[in-house]
Amino acid sequence: MKALILFGHGARDMRWREPFDRLAALWSQQIPSTPVELAFLELMEPSLENxxxxxxxxxxxxxxxxxxxFGQGGHLRNDFPVLLEACRRQYPDISLSATPAVGESETxxxxxxxxxxxxx
Amino acid sequence: MKALILFGHGARDMRWREPFDRLAALWSQQIPSTPVELAFLELMEPSLENxxxxxxxxxxxxxxxxxxxFGQGGHLRNDFPVLLEACRRQYPDISLSATPAVGESETxxxxxxxxxxxxx
Structure with missing residues (x-):
């Protein structure tokens, strides 16, 4: 079964995640057959691994x-590939793929x- | 004359700003009568003031x-209003208004x- 993770930076202020929660809710309404979870690089839970x-x-x-x-800086170019590789080692039976950052989308x-x- | 500022966080990696440059280019193509500038909270130039x-x-x-x-955390809730207020004092003859974060947009x-x- 396919699934989706919306991966954000995370922040100290819990209200920061509101658009992410809204995004996950929109996804669930529109593509209920594909489960979705949020994940955060830092400061918020769950982690990508979790x-x-x-x-x-x-x-x-x-x-x-x-x-x-939006942009692809150090977090996406350096931290994210390392994190993804660690997750691949931890879940060898799961196929994990990553899209470009949403800021790359013309839409x-x-x-x-x-x-x-x-x-x- | 009206004008627009696209205000982003900024990052150490210069490539981070590519989608912002693309955004400003899209704006200039579509609404050439309203000049646009990028501005960054930190790590990149120009500042909002500049x-x-x-x-x-x-x-x-x-x-x-x-x-x-995307989210409205400490940067938008705390840093940005202070910065905007300082800009208003510096440019008393300019009307400065701010929209919500783009992450608030359903579109x-x-x-x-x-x-x-x-x-x-």
Missing amino acids: AIGLLCAKGATSITIVPVF VLQAIVKFGIKHL | AIGLLCAKGATSITIVPVF VLQAIVKFGIKHL
Whole structure:
């Protein structure tokens, strides 16, 4: 079974995660057959490792990880590949793949332009 | 004249800003009558203050600032209002307004869901 992880940075302020919770809820409404979990690089739970564990427990065998970051800096270029490799070693029977950061998506950028126009 | 600032966090890795540059380019193509500048909270230039200065020099009198952040944590709830207030004192003749973070936009979240579906 396929599953999805929305992977964000994390922050000290718990309210920071609200759009991530909303994102997971939108996903669950629209693609209920593909379980989704959030995961955070730091400061918030669950970690990537724990989110994979949660999805495994639901029967996931193939997990797509979507980095919900705009830019690809040190976190995605350095920290994330190391983390992903450690998770692959820990879950050798699970297929783990990662998409580019959502900031690479023209559709996402266009949605931001629309948001700016609306508020002009 | 109205103008727009796309305000991001900033990062050490210069490649981090690529989606921001793309965003500003999309804006300029689609709304060429409203000048746009990027601005960064830290680690990258220009600062918010300097971006406002650049737009003033182009004749802007009313500037909308779009925080290109997903979540609203300490940076947007604490640092940004202080920064905005300091900019208002520095540019008393410019009308400065700020939108919510782009992560509050349903259209942006929906675009991320679409991106996830495409990569499933």
